[in-house]
Amino acid sequence: MATTAQYPAASVRVTRAWTWMRVRNLLARALAYTILSVGAFVVCVPWIWMVLTSLKTPGDILRIPLTVFPTNWMWKNYVDVFAVGSRPMWKYVANTLQIVVFAEIGVLLSNAIVAFSFARLRWRYRDVMFIVVLATMMLPAQVTMIPIFALFTNVLDWRNTYLPLTVPYFFGSAWAIFLLRQYMMTIPAELDDAARIDGCSTVQLFARIIVPLAAPVLAVLAIFTFNGVWNDFFGPLLYIEKVTMFTVAQWLAGFTIVTGPGQMPRYDLLMAASVLSSLPMAILFFIFQRQFIQGVVITGVKG
Amino acid sequence: MADATVGAVAAQRVGARSRKEFYRNLEGWLWISPWIIGVLIFTLGPMLISLYWSFTSYDIVQAPRWIGIRNYTDMLKDEWVRKALFNTFYYAGVSIPVGLVLGLLLAILVNQNVRGISFWRTVYYLPAITATAAYAQLWKFLLISDYGLVNNVLGLIGITGPNWGAPKWIMPAFIMMSIWTVGGSMIINLAGLQSIPTELYDAAKVDGAAGWRLLRHITLPMMSPVIFYNLVMGIIGALQAFTIFFIFTFTFDYVNIGLGETGMVYMIYLYRNAFFQFRMGYGAALAWVLFVIILVLTLLVFKSSSSWVHYSGESRA
Numbered sequence: 001m002a003t004t005a006q007y008p009a010a011s012v013r014v015t016r017a018w019t020w021m022r023v024r025n026l027l028a029r030a031l032a033y034t035i036l037s038v039g040a041f042v043v044c045v046p047w048i049w050m051v052l053t054s055l056k057t058p059g060d061i062l063r064i065p066l067t068v069f070p071t072n073w074m075w076k077n078y079v080d081v082f083a084v085g086s087r088p089m090w091k092y093v094a095n096t097l098q099i100v101v102f103a104e105i106g107v108l109l110s111n112a113i114v115a116f117s118f119a120r121l122r123w124r125y126r127d128v129m130f131i132v133v134l135a136t137m138m139l140p141a142q143v144t145m146i147p148i149f150a151l152f153t154n155v156l157d158w159r160n161t162y163l164p165l166t167v168p169y170f171f172g173s174a175w176a177i178f179l180l181r182q183y184m185m186t187i188p189a190e191l192d193d194a195a196r197i198d199g200c201s202t203v204q205l206f207a208r209i210i211v212p213l214a215a216p217v218l219a220v221l222a223i224f225t226f227n228g229v230w231n232d233f234f235g236p237l238l239y240i241e242k243v244t245m246f247t248v249a250q251w252l253a254g255f256t257i258v259t260g261p262g263q264m265p266r267y268d269l270l271m272a273a274s275v276l277s278s279l280p281m282a283i284l285f286f287i288f289q290r291q292f293i294q295g296v297v298i299t300g301v302k303g
Numbered sequence: 304m305a306d307a308t309v310g311a312v313a314a315q316r317v318g319a320r321s322r323k324e325f326y327r328n329l330e331g332w333l334w335i336s337p338w339i340i341g342v343l344i345f346t347l348g349p350m351l352i353s354l355y356w357s358f359t360s361y362d363i364v365q366a367p368r369w370i371g372i373r374n375y376t377d378m379l380k381d382e383w384v385r386k387a388l389f390n391t392f393y394y395a396g397v398s399i400p401v402g403l404v405l406g407l408l409l410a411i412l413v414n415q416n417v418r419g420i421s422f423w424r425t426v427y428y429l430p431a432i433t434a435t436a437a438y439a440q441l442w443k444f445l446l447i448s449d450y451g452l453v454n455n456v457l458g459l460i461g462i463t464g465p466n467w468g469a470p471k472w473i474m475p476a477f478i479m480m481s482i483w484t485v486g487g488s489m490i491i492n493l494a495g496l497q498s499i500p501t502e503l504y505d506a507a508k509v510d511g512a513a514g515w516r517l518l519r520h521i522t523l524p525m526m527s528p529v530i531f532y533n534l535v536m537g538i539i540g541a542l543q544a545f546t547i548f549f550i551f552t553f554t555f556d557y558v559n560i561g562l563g564e565t566g567m568v569y570m571i572y573l574y575r576n577a578f579f580q581f582r583m584g585y586g587a588a589l590a591w592v593l594f595v596i597i598l599v600l601t602l603l604v605f606k607s608s609s610s611w612v613h614y615s616g617e618s619r620a
Contacts, residue, residue: 021513024513024514028415028514029415029416029417032412032413032415032417033417035412036409036412036413036417036423039409039427040423040426040427043426043427043429043430043483043486044426044429045452046430046441046442046445046452046483047429047430047433049441049445049452050437050441053444061450062450063450064449064450064455065455066450066452066455110337110338110341113334113335113337114334114335114337114338116334117331117334117335118335121327121330121331121334122327122331123327123328123330123331123332124328124331126331129335133338136342136346139346139347139350140350140590140593140594140597140598142543142570142573142590142593142594143349143350143353143354143587143590143591143594144345144346144349144350144353145349145590146349146353146356146577146583146586146587146590147348147349147352147353147356147587148345148349149577149578150363150583151344151349153363154363168341168345170337170341171337171338171340171341171342171344171345172337172338172341177338202330202334230434231434231435231436233435233436233545233546233549233550234545234546237549238578248434248436249434249435249436250436252434252436252437252440253436253439253440253549253550255440267444270440270444271441271444273437274433274434274436274437274440274441275437277434277436277437278432278433278434278437281432281433281434282429282432285425285428285432286425289421289425293424293490293494
């Protein structure tokens with residue numbers, strides 16, 4: 001709320017209004033705080049409940065009326081779910097990280113290369129092609145997925161490998177190209193000229209000058225790629241059938257099965273696994289909050 | 304003589320220049336070649352193939368057999384398509400507007416000079432950074448009838464919670480879940496709000512405007528491009544919703560995923576046909592119909608946008 005003090009020339013009428021406005025402002029802010037707090041509480045309760053449940057014993061969880069706090073704080077649940085048993089979580093984390101590593105290499109390399117050409121090289125039809133790239137964002141993924149599935153499983157026989165989940169990342173994607181290109185455009189053109197005069201080749205210009213300067217936006221892209229791979233459920237569902245090759249998302253989705261058919265799901269372990277699987281993204285969010293929010297704002301990908 | 308030499312040198316230069324230009328163009332195209340290859344293999348090629356398959360009967364083992372528009376006429380008779388469409392529109396029709404209003408309201412509140420913007424932003428964004436599978440499992444757990452948290456809290460205030468898995472209640476449950484992640488659109492709205500020039504508000508206040516009128520005549524028009532963007536993304540996202548529905552209805556009974564539930568949405572039905580029963584032709588037809596639906600809705604929103612979306616810098620008659 002800009003104060004009326006900024007307009008001293010606006011005479012007495014404004015000064016009189018000042019007290020009324022101040023009361024109103026105070027009331028408005030109190031109301032804002034109240035609504036925000038209630039909303040925040042409602043939003044946080046499921047999360048808090050997830051953490052509390054992960055620390056309870058199965059007996060605590062099934063007791064009615066519900067108890068809020070665990071009678072015994074079962075920190076051991078986290079160790080159990082992560083490391084113990086025939087299907088410990090760390091195996092699925094390792095599987096997922098394999099995919100993450102290759103996806104990151106593919107995404108960063110391919111999109112940086114393509115965006116570099118659009119942002120820093122001059123060639124015929126460049127701007128037309130860029131519009132074509134943007135237009136492909138409209139093309140429907142749900143329509144292409146059936147033939148792509150047939151290609152990967154029937155033609156290439158890549159079922160139960162991580163290839164269908166990583167190879168497509170090596171060909172760039174329209175929104176990432178757009179994101180990187182917009183950023184690379186802001187790097188001063190004089191740098192290119194200076195580098196050329198010093199005898200830099202195009203590859204050197206790309207690797208030594210543009211990529212290092214584009215590091216912040218590459219970080220945004222890397223974070224979003226991580227989130228995408230970590231959360232992807234549909235891809236693994238189509239291509240990975242071997243339980244030992246499951247990703248974290250798949251393993252977690254089928255948790256009731258994983259603990260053994262016919263049994264009551266171990267909700268304590270399930271919730272511990274849920275907390276653990278959300279942890280990487282939460283940590284990334286807290287470290288890179290600013291870049292993260294920028295990325296959300298630019299791309300509209302809501303995490 | 305001298306003239307001829309100059310001419311030859313010039314011609315040579317022109318040749319050199321055009322060769323140089325050729326290499327420069329070639330270089331540009333080479334650098335974007337990963338994308339060109341990718342688009343051909345993973346987008347344009349598959350689009351044409353799936354369009355062809357949508358007119359065939361194809362089970363991935365035997366070659367596609369041309370059956371004309373029968374897949375499409377079958378869809379008209381398929382009661383599951385009708386149910387899936389109804390459920391999908393029910394979900395989208397409630398969750399999108401509620402999400403838009405709530406996302407904007409929260410952003411406006413946080414923007415009211417309250418302290419600790421980054422605190423509120425983080426808290427409300429927390430659900431959006433929950434791993435998708437964890438989010439589905441968590442809600443599945445919270446919504447268990449007898450010892451789930453939701454029904455027990457409702458019990459405290461004297462309401463007997465429903466069986467959330469029942470046909471009547473499963474869609475409200477999914478809508479509730481989608482509203483939990485409203486933080487994502489709140490962040491986008493907040494960025495939009497903060498880019499509105501404060502001079503606009505100052506000027507309006509000098510003119511005696513306050514409260515509702517500021518919201519109605521400055522905030523909403525200035526925010527309309529952001530609302531428009533959230534609306535389009537919301538339509539695309541909600542009509543293609545899959546993962547939470549899948550995990551929620553995931554049982555030992557693999558065959559009946561989503562079936563018999565009112566939670567059967569369009570993408571689940573598509574998945575069932577194409578990737579479970581390997582009715583690829585029918586699946587392709589389902590996919591094209593979904594695409595056309597999304598396209599038509601998006602175009603309608605675009606078309607309507609000229610009457611309600613305000614871009615600053617653009618004069619309106």
